[in-house]
Amino acid sequence: MKLFDLTLRNVRRNFRLYTIYLVSMIIGVIIHFTFSALMFNPDILDMVKNRGNFQNGIRIASVVVFVFIIVFILYANSFFMRQRQREFGLYLLLGLSERQITWMVFYETLILSGISLSAGILLGGFLSKLFGMLLMKLMQYEETVSFSFPLQAIGTTVALFLLLSVIIAVQSHIAIRRVQLVELFHAGETAEKPIRSSPVLALLAVLLLGEAVFVLSRGMNSALWREHATVCMILTAVGVLGGTYLFFRQFSGWILGVISRRRRYYEGNTMLWTSSLRFQVRGNTSNLTFITLAGAAIILLTCFVVVNYRVQFDAVRMNVPNGIAFEYPGERASAAIRSTIEASEHPVKDYRRLELIRTQAVTDRSVAFENPQYYEEPVLLMAARDYNSLVAWRGDDERVQLRGEEAVSLSQGTDLARTYPPEAQPEFVVGAASRTTLRLAEMKDYALLGWATIPGHSMEKKPAVIVISDGAFEQARQAGEAVMLELYQIRDPEHAEDLSAEVYRLAGEGARPGWYYSSYADVYSIQIESSSLLLFAAAFLALIAVFALASVVYFRQLKVAAEEARQYAVLRKLGVDNRRIRSAIRKQLVFIFAPPLILAVVFSWLVIRYYMLESLQDFPDLPGIVLVILGIYGLVYLFFYLSSASLYYRIVNQR
Known part of the structure; x- marks a missing residue:
């Protein structure tokens, strides 16, 4: 019999054993092809406004x-190879060389890759339409996406999985060469040694976890974090890392020891599931610690991306409150722009013309504006009456009352708005030849004018605006340079990219260098597309990562099941019925799956609750969204738990 014939026979006879491995590969093909198909789908490329950024984002996401x-x-594959060590030992005993066995494994991998590629590309082509429509829905586009099997996507998927087949063959060859023949026949018969647990270290694990929970639950606005931020971060890191490791290394072993010393230990099936777990503590420590910490990181990443997408719509409105705003270009150009807007699909809803004074800051601008590098150099002064009128026109509760030298800076995006008492108002000096001293009464988180934009390039910088009293404005008008701005509110500003480009062209003809222009559409299209793509890619990545983490526990428990099949066969001969065996397996796996899930959820929820949602209280639906994400994470673990329990029982019941 030829080697390739033996390979085909193995695949046919052991197809059930190959199922888990094959499903893993098919899922991998589906996910990769779906991403590649989106990157080359002509319908999607025609819809997105920033094709280059979209393709680069998909390309980076597909690599990750x-x-x-x-x-x-x-x-x-490593689990799969361990399950077949006895088989490889038999081949070596029958005279096959390591090289022949490696080629046989490589042929098997090629056959499985061929099946995976065929099934995965076919299913991925159908799913790419579904996920493409989902992505377009996230981007607020209503156009349909057709079925697509781009040749570029097929080519890259086939090439990458052929490369993966070579890597798998190398891994298999190394695994075969590192194990001796005698060890192959005794594979799975060596048991781990239980560790000696210490009550002191078990208590230390609880104390470290409690300390981390206490520090995290104080919140970033607490005096503890404001005054001792570095110490808090160190305490949190030590508590989370050290506490988690000791929890799985010492506390779990100690609690199992306590259970084993109970009077009723030998009643029911307690002895069945605890005795096995005591031998797994050493091997589970690193895996469960990593899974817990990585799971918390995945939840945090997912929640951050989802929250970012949710607030992006309101953030664009807050950052760019006007549909179109620009520096007055003269009566003739202004009339042409008005006619162009009225003739478009985005007629004028409201219009305002504002007068401001352009001046230069003498005082360091950080006194009035947080992160001054994001603001344009000139400072624009605005009369309180005009500001209050505009705020009332918008329906915002942001009015001010100023007297004499009092002023309010519009530092939109500041982390913490400030109001200064009269005796502690900082001075802010503006002007060149004639200087004006202002007393800052408030640093307000509000945007009167949006970020300056250029069509196709998103945001540039924010105008630095300070609201002053009417009397101070009249004095500044005599010495400063008057600037007229035109503000338009238009219908459906989200999709006015073409109109924005035309208005920008008309307003920019003959304009001075550094003239101001801002368009809601320019920011909206890029920001929403970017956040949608980030959400889409992160959701895929998080789902794969969660499956990978849960699979680590899943495959390890299947390995334990194979090693303990003989012990369960003995127990069955001694009269232990299937009901008690099944119950013992379920309790044993709960002890393995539940702690990483609970700790990851607790750590991530504390960070999200006190360091993310705390600063986003204007969005009451965010806690519900976070709970949905946590629920999905729990459902993935529940799926693997139930699957592990079922397959574990079948493995130990085979004999």
Whole structure:
């Protein structure tokens, strides 16, 4: 019989054993092809406004996803190879060389890759339409996406998975060469030694976790974090890292020891599931610690991306409050712009013309504006009456009352708005030849004028605006340079990119260098597309990562099941029925799956609750969104738990 014939026979006879491995590869092909198909889908490329950024984002996301797929499949293959060590030992005993066995494994991998590529590309082509429509929905586009099997996507997917087949063959060859023949026949018969647990270290684990929870629950606005931020970060890191490791290394072993010393230990099935777990503590410590910390990081990343997408719509409105705003270009150009807007699909809803005074800051601008590098150099002074009128026109509760030298800076985006008492108002000096001293009464988180934009390039910088009293404005008008701005509110500003480009062209003809222009559409299209793509890619990445993490526990428990099959066979001969065995397996796996899930959820929720949602109280729906994400994370673990319990029982029941 030829080697390739033996390979085909193995695949046919052991197809059930190959199922887990094959499913892993098919999922990997589906995910990678879906991403690649989106990158080359002509319908999607025609819809997005920033094709280059979109393709680069998808390309980066697909690379990251493929790295996770490689790790996931290689881990599955290592489990698969351990399950077949006895088989390889028999081949060596019958006279096959290591080189022949390696080629046989390579042929098997090629056959499985061929099946995976065929099924994965077919399913990925259909799913790419579904996910493409989902992505367009996130980007607020209503156009449909057709089925697509781009040749570029097929080519890259086939090439990458052929490369993965070579990597798998190398991994398999190394695994075969590192194990001796006698060890192959005794594979799975060596048990881990239980560790000696210390009550002191078990208590230390609880104290460290409690300390981390206490520090995190104080919140970033607490006196503890404001005055001792560095110490708090160190305490949190030590508590989370050290506490988690000791929890799985010492506390779990100690609690199992306590259970084993109970009077009723030998009643029911307690002895069945605890005795096995005591031998797994050493091997589980590193895995469960990593899974817990990585799981918390994945939840945080997912929640951050989802929250970013949710607030992006309101953030664009707050950053760019006007549909179109520009520096007055003269009566003739202004009339042409008005006619162009009225003739478009975005007629004028409201219009305002503002007068401001352009001046230069003498005082360091950080006194009035947080992160002054994001603001334009000139400072624009505005009369309180005009400001209050505009605020009332918008329906915002942001009015001011100023007297004499009092002023309010519009530092939109500041982390913490400030109001200064009369005796502690900082001075802010503006002007060149004739200087004006202002007393800052408030630093307000409000945008009167949006970020300056250039069509196709998103945001540039924010205008630095200070509201002053009417009397101070009249004095500044005599010495400063008057600037007229035109503000338009238009219908459906989200999709006015073409109109924005035309208005920008008309307003810019003959304009001075550094003239002001701002358009809601220019920011909206790029920001929403970017946040939608980030959400889409992060959701895929998080889902794959969660599956990979849960699979680490899943495959390890299947390995334990294979090693303990003989012990369960003995127990069955001694009269232990299937009901008690099944119950013992479920309790044993709860002890493995539940702690990483609970700790990851607790850590991530504390960070999200006190360091993310605390500063976003204007969005009451965010806690519900976060709870949905936590629920999905828990459902993935529940799926793996139930699957592990079912397969574990089948493995130990085979004998």
